Amino acid sequence: MSIVLGPNQYGKAEVRLLRVDRDTARHRITDLCVTSQLRGDFRATHVSGDNTGVIATDTQKNTVQAFARDGVGSPETFLLRLARHFLREPQVTGGRWRAEQYGWQRIGARGAGHDHAFVRGAAERRTALVHADDAGLTVLAGVQDVTVLKSTGSEFSGFPRDRYTTLAETDDRILATDVTAWWRYAPSFAEAAGPREFDERHAAVRALLLTTFADLHSLALQQTVFAMGRAVLEAFDDIAEIRLSCPNNHHFLVDLEPFGLDNPGEVFFAADRPYGLIEAAVQRQDGQAGGEHPVWATIGGFV
Numbered sequence: 357m358s359i360v361l362g363p364n365q366y367g368k369a370e371v372r373l374l375r376v377d378r379d380t381a382r383h384r385i386t387d388l389c390v391t392s393q394l395r396g397d398f399r400a401t402h403v404s405g406d407n408t409g410v411i412a413t414d415t416q417k418n419t420v421q422a423f424a425r426d427g428v429g430s431p432e433t434f435l436l437r438l439a440r441h442f443l444r445e446p447q448v449t450g451g452r453w454r455a456e457q458y459g460w461q462r463i464g465a466r467g468a469g470h471d472h473a474f475v476r477g478a479a480e481r482r483t484a485l486v487h488a489d490d491a492g493l494t495v496l497a498g499v500q501d502v503t504v505l506k507s508t509g510s511e512f513s514g515f516p517r518d519r520y521t522t523l524a525e526t527d528d529r530i531l532a533t534d535v536t537a538w539w540r541y542a543p544s545f546a547e548a549a550g551p552r553e554f555d556e557r558h559a560a561v562r563a564l565l566l567t568t569f570a571d572l573h574s575l576a577l578q579q580t581v582f583a584m585g586r587a588v589l590e591a592f593d594d595i596a597e598i599r600l601s602c603p604n605n606h607h608f609l610v611d612l613e614p615f616g617l618d619n620p621g622e623v624f625f626a627a628d629r630p631y632g633l634i635e636a637a638v639q640r641q642d643g644q645a646g647g648e649h650p651v652w653a654t655i656g657g658f659v
């Protein structure tokens with residue numbers, strides 16, 4: 357029996373980076389966490405410790421920081437620049453570059469906001485990923501942990517009952533989730549877009565996810581998840597596919613009867629676990645001819 361090296365990749369994970377654009381007194385900040393991973397001919401270092409072709413993870417981290425000196429642009433264009441840089445080395449035949457961007461708002465944002473003081477609120481992050489393989493570059497964009505809640509306009513009934521079923525049917529419940537989504541840009545968009553197009557598109561997709569969540573009278577979180585994905589694909593021809601992962605953050609009506617009180621949908625216990633977990637890929641029927649796109653295998657913990 358011989359033992360051989362299987363698929364492998366390496367790089368620097370979670371390079372934290374804050375870029376300040378200070379060309380005017382009104383500063384802009386970009387707060388990123390960037391991961392760079394290279395794939396290619398790295399057999400020698402694994403089997404014999406020959407590091408001739410190994411671009412040190414420290415070098416990858418330094419490259420991320422040095423490139424930020426020129427400005428970040430959008431997370432997508434920043435990652436594309438990193439990808440193209442490392443792919444110039446002959447031993448690098450592919451890789452994966454990923455960014456999470458944390459949102460900061462200007463303090464006092466009710467007016468114009470402060471010029472150089474910011475507050476970071478929500479857990480929400482903007483995400484981006486560039487994947488390179490023999491077929492070329494693929495760009496994903498996404499959102500992570502966009503926490504939303506609607507206090508009515510959600511039902512859940514009609515499910516089968518067996519000896520283990522205790523859940524009551526309801527025609528009015530709280531629906532709450534943390535939306536995590538990744539969408540894949542068609543190559544035509546990914547190649548032509550600059551930072552502004554990526555930023556605008558990201559904002560538009562996020563807004564559409566939110567308004568769909570708000571506007572759909574939901575009969576199941578599954579229905580809401582699919583509707584959010586479908587709305588995005590219907591609105592944007594150059595988004596090939598979207599995947600969503602949404603916990604059902606349960607809110608249970610508290611029984612106030614022991615205190616002689618009714619509870620007409622007003623007092624809830626917000627449970628944090630366990631939670632339902634609803635995940636779906638929303639696809640174009642004609643777009644799956646070649647089977648599953650390989651980029652999805654690189655996204656952990658997702659459908």
Ligand SMILES: O=c1[nH]c(=O)c2[nH]c(=O)[nH]c2[nH]1
Pocket residue numbers: 512523575576577578604632
């Ligand atoms: O929207 C829901 N989908 C389910 O599959 C489910 N299961 C459950 O217990 N509550 C809910 N809610």
